[in-house]
Amino acid sequence: MDFLSAIIMGIIEGLTEFLPVSSTGHMILTAHLLDLNTDSESVKTFEVIVQLGAVLAVVVLYFRKFLGMFDFRRQTLRSLRPRLNLLHIIIAMIPASLLGVLLRDVIKQYLFGPQTVVYSLVAGGLLMIAAEKFHPRATAETVDEITYRQAFIIGIFQILALWPGFSRSGSTISGGLFARVSSTAAAEFTFLVSVPIMLGATVVDMYSSIDQLSSGDFPVFAAGFVTAFIVAMLAIKTFLGLLKRFSLTSFAIYRFVLAAVFFFIIL
Template sequence: MDASWLTIVLLGIVEGLTEFIPVSSTGHLVLAGELLGFRSAASATFDIVIQLGAILAVLVYYHRRFTGVLAGLARRDPAAWAFSRNVALGFVPTLIVGALAYSAIKAMLETPAIVAWALIIGGVAILVIERLVKRLTIHSVETIPPAKAVLIGLIQCLSMIPGVSRSGATIMGALSLGVERRVAAEYSFFLAVPVMLAASAKELWQVRDTLGDSAWGQIGLGFVVSFVVALAVIRGFLAIVTRHGFAPFAIYRIVVGGIALVWLAGR
């Protein structure tokens, strides 16, 4: 990967800012990489793997929740088992589809126009869902019915299209199925852990013999920057969602997608 350290830091900031809000971190990394001249097969690896920094931020921010679940599993606590079951059920569809569509997904990462259109369409979808959904009856991750957890996992598969947003797909899917807004956001955080661990592990295994020392150094720096920024973003995002819903992010998506289309057309 041929990029300056400043470029790597900027991309790490983009990842940390966008991983957990419904605007597509991967889409933003693709567009930012295009703008900064950092687009190649190796940059696609960078985009995937630095998301682990944001995942570490979830583990740190919710460390009491995760340690409580582990302790509950040892005690055979029903709530801990229900939490683990729902995370597993939401993850499995993505694992299967991701394994089958791996090559197609990587190819789309090199097409910025797909990102721009996905941002716009996803923004419109968020506005429609926010307006239509009224009755929210599920108030914890543990009480999501298993069938709905699987459905949310299937909806999450849409996020393999760059620009759709993994968090956006899972949150809107959960919201459509009656999950309260803050809980939907937190469920998307928890699902991110196994999803991104699996994606990064697969990607690193695929490129294990082709990455040089400088590439590993750049990935490490991007990881650290995305971790620090994402840790700061999580609390603010939950506060915005609780007070204002998801409409501000939908409008942002539409504006950014439109600007990106104009810019790409004029190059």
């Protein structure tokens, strides 16, 4: 991988990681168009590194919110309207984290591939359309109004994101709508929950592949990391604005188009 490829991949990761359009699908398609060997350890590790850059963007943008999560004063399990705190994140993390650890090898063996990504792009798009059409009226308009029960429901839907191409934000925003959370609140909650999960996955993947890399890989990785960080910061703010102007169905249609592109270019 050269610097130009690293920057292009960083841009794609930063743009798509937190949008309900599947960053995995875009990364696979981009790697194919750039003629990168996605089976090599260096490319696999690079994809983890740029994902970490996108995660760091969330940490920077929501730094005060993360600090506030550790304030448990007047926030108990019995509170009907507890302000967002660390317990919300833990509750939402549990379902996908447990299954992710148990099924990690199965997912990597059977679900990481262009064909399965096409299926998940379509399935995720259909879920988003269904959530938008049939969701009940929201009772939580902001992240601070999300209850522990709603956090758990969103966490259940996050399990779908273990299927590459389904999209973490797409599945969790849909789950949030069904749980009576507004789309913007569900999106922000998704950003916050993604940080510990993606950090954990990054550490595991880097630990298992770090000895396969050479010193020459790191400057290229750094270029992709910085690019993903900058672009993700811009994309997160832009996406929250887009959610107020465009429906989830618009993103679902884009997913269907991307699935068709996959079918004709890669499969």
